[in-house]
Amino acid sequence: MLITFSTLLLMLLVILIAAEVFTNALEHLGHRLGISEGVTGSLFAAVGTAMPETMVPLLAILGGGGGREVNQEIGVGAILGAPLMLSTLSISLMGLSVWRARGPAGAIAAERSGLMRDLHFFLGAYTLSALAMFLPQQGAWAWSRSVICLVLIMLYLLYVLITLRASSALVEQGHGTEAETPLFLSRIGLPVNAATIALQLALGLALLVGGAEGFIAGVEAASHLLGISPLLLSLMVIPIATELPEKINSILWIRKGKDTLALGNITGAMVFQGTLLPAMGIALTPWTPRTDVFIPLLFTLAASTWLRLAAQRGLRVGHLALNGAAYLLYLTVSL
DSSP states (O other): OHHHHHHHHHHHHHHHHHHHHHHHHHHHHHHHHTOBHHHIIIIIIHHHHTHHHHHHHHHHHHOOSSOHHHHHHHHHHHHHHHHHHIIIIIHHHHHHHTHHHHOTTOBOOOOHHHHHHHHHHHHHHHHHHHHHTTSOSSSTTTHHHHHHHHHHHHHHHHHHHHHHHTHHHHHHTTOBOOOOSOOGGGGGTOOOSHHHHHHHHHHHHHHHHHHHHHHHHHHHHHHHHHTOOHHHHHHHTHHHHHTHHHHHHHHHHHHTTOHHHHHHHHHHHHHHHHHHHHHHHHHHSOOOOOHHHHHHHHHHHHHHHHHHHHHHHOOBHHHHHHHHHHHHHHHHHHO
């Protein structure tokens, strides 16, 4: 047991270090390309740091050391747990990290159009994913699931296109990405250029993927030791590891006053996880409305809807902190 949980902690540490390496390189990439914080946060950071939560369900569903049913449960748990964790606990921790400095009524000065776009795409796609659970897997209407998978993929491509097209105008309005700290690799004597930035990004991603793979084995072993189903454990434990990059990146950015990067990193990842990951689940697993599957999905939609309503009026630190209550309520209901 000690070895199993030591391995889980080690993987958490690996992901924590990887997040810092990746964030630093990403700021330099965005600054070098002259793109907006919205693109850097919602696309580059979101997709890059979403690699672990993409790799974990994919590796679990297609392979892994357990049986097929166990692997599918781990995969579905990781797919549903990722946006649940982001929309509740991650948002809350980001708010709590600046609670003392700004107070509960302190404003969250994120660029509004990008934030609303992220939330609209996520809510639309995730609602569609929920409806897919009620469609037949066999018979005359089985093709409808494939249609939803295709629609989800196309929605993400449309989202990327719209976000990129909005970049230049946002840079002109003062929302360009700025790198405030030296590139880590430059501290060992390497020059700051496109090659070293790419090298540091690759190093960060490699650490993220490695940590994700190690976590799969740890979760399977821990579920047997604790007597908890792999689905429930993966819903609660895997996202802690796979979402650490988004949590740490966003906390670092919001404490520096980079609210657009901080929120965009989370909401952009939510769009990624609300489109491509459910498409994977619908295509590769029995995507059915079991209680232990549908409940986290409903909590995610509720927390995201609250964030959307709060953003309409103007986000405050207290609004973000309240999202953590949804996660605590989910834990209470599940356990």
